[in-house]
Amino acid sequence: MKRTPLWNDLVLEYKLPWRYKKTIDYSIKSINTKIYELNQFFSKKTKPKNTDKKVSIIIPTLSKGNQADHFFKLKKLLIKYLPNQTYHNYEAIVLCDGSNPKVENMVKSLKDRRIRLFISEKTLGFWGHPLTRKGIELAKGDYFVRMNDDNIPYKNYLAELVEGFREDIGVVYGRVVYKETALKAHGNNFIGKKSRGIPNNMCTFTIPRDKSGKILRTNIDCMCYLVKINLAKKYVDSWDNSFAADWFFIEKLLNEGVKYKFIDKLIGVKR
Template sequence: MLVNPLVTVIVPNYNHARFLNQRLDSIFNQTYNNFEVILLDDLSQDNSIEVLDSYKDSRIIHRIYNKKNNGSPFKQWKKGLKLAKGDLVWIAESDDWADVTFLEKMIPIFSENENVAVAYSDMYYVDEHGIEIVDTFEEYTQQSHPTLWKNNHYYKGIDYVKDFMLNKCLIVNASSVVFKKDLGKKHIDRILNYKKAGDWLFWNILLSEEDVYVYFRGNEKLNYFRYSVQSTRSYPTIENKENGLIERTNVIFSTLNMLGLEQEKLQIKKREMLDWWAKDHSVIESLRIGFKSILDTAMFQETNVYSLYRHYIKYRIKNIPLIKTLRKNNYVQPNSLKN
């Protein structure tokens, strides 16, 4: 039973100097006081170090400023987890911020149910300037279940993954999450090669542990999830778009393997991923080497180029009106909530 546990707050930063004051102030002003802070910087090219160094709070136990860029936020997560002394971890991403009662309201969940491994809260979805934009999270979750995310709830971890986390990551923002450190340290190495979708696989792995639960606090929004042009959640280039889809494919395949691979389920997921690729690439883009890189993923090892293009042509002929509508409304590229 965790009573007044120490929380390690890990702040991984890269080029978010203009957001850091708001981020750090929302941490150091938390109404729950039993926490430590680890500040990480991945060789930022702005004045991030100057901002980070301006904070002298005694709860900062480590400042780690890389001399070489890691290229993955999850390698930064590992550094923080390795140094963490707390029983619980909050990865407070540097471009987001939190309500000052975030920890006060989230930490008791772990005392009320000792089997909870991951707890997360509802959130505001905001733009670069902190102005609330359309509640994409509500629309995103309602597609999976019309009412579940409107209320606080516990859910058996393995069932949560099976029921909801195979198609998309419903724990869309690490800043809204508190999780048990020991489980995080146990599994962090499995996501170090990811750049974008590693958090999705991370939550799936943690929740697939035996007898663990996830908790969602849906009765109030305690986190502010920022979508910005600098965000690691953006897909500004064709290469990033393709890498994002490759990672999405790998997460789904890894999760299916973890749950016990069912060939019927695998075939359904293969078709779904091929639909994503066909929808997300123009005819010209489909001729790029990057388009065929899907064949290098574990899920598609037995697929050949002919099969890939045959599916692409069939999908696009069948869905020309849909694709035109999606492109017109900027829905074709994976948005910030689709890892």
């Protein structure tokens, strides 16, 4: 950082009479004060909105079955990425579908008060949807997002979505990249045809897969969007036990006139 010249530096450099000391000293002090005031002004102007709002991240996980170990590895990676968020005001509720000592021990070992654990008394199934409803019930935040074990949020994930909210906006969503297993499972939505009338004019494996980011079935995923928690609690029953419950939940909000905003940025990966 460049040092601000002292008054005597200027006197010597420009061979000024020493009586100019007070004038120069005052001028430098005045300039530095103005620079400080400008920095304060612009820092206030550019300060992100909604930074006092807490996000509740709900993460259901399998406890039994052939894929339980696979999803445990994915969950460890997801939990590892959460502290890297540039937005720190969140809570993560990890909900186990029945007894799951591996996940329980992992969460306890983190010693992070922001991460809570819930274990259902029995295996409920249905793609974790009963646990999602329970997570919404337990949530203490201002916004809610459902994540799966195969999700990796970018560092700016929460910050980008939270920044999009205004008083009249109930849902904010962005773009997510599909890779690996997720891409194989949903590849037909992206390649060579219009699925449900949505063209893949992005020429890439992202969802939403169209340039305008239409909020339609198969064009958003639960990781894509953040919802105000009061709306999530009010319409929690619309998150039913069907495979596409995350879409039916959003559809209910839209039918009730809830306004939404699309953030045309990549915010994470679904694997």
